[in-house]
Amino acid sequence: MDHAATAQMVLWGIVFVLAAILEAATLQLVTIWFCVGALAAFIAAALGFSFMAQAILFTAVSVILLCVTRPLLRKIRVQNVPAMNADGEVGKLAIVTESIDAVRDTGRVRIGGVNWRARPETEGETFAEGASVRVARIEGTTAFVTAETP
Secondary structure, three states: OOHHHHHHHHHHHHHHHHHHHHHHHHHOOOOOHHHHHHHHHHHHHHHOOOHEEEHHHHHHHHHHHHHHHHHHHHHHHHOOOOOOOHHHOOEEEEEEEEEOOOOEEEEEEEOOOOOEEEOOOOOEEEEOOOOOOEEEEEEEOEEEEEEOOO
């Protein structure tokens, strides 16, 4: 095997590894087709095909796989993405463990056994320690609460 063929194999190997790393980093099926295309071009280089033929094979395999598999993957992809843990707390009742007062920048609630920083959803509203409130939304580590409605 000559030096040019070896260099071409190394090039396609590098393209394969970079595409695989990007795929692993994103987990979005963005570069998997280029991995297969690079593998096809690597094999073509090992068999002695010209670099132009390798590049055409890489492009053709990548594009064909992209066009064929992408629509199939969209059909089988989960449509109802489950809520994150914090999003699951919205709408639940919480008990105020430290009085909630936006002016004094105080407030904590316990939601299902977990202690959260709390702020009133409505500006100017305050809640006393021991009050029952409803979680309106979660932003980061802060629960925004409203008065419990029966």
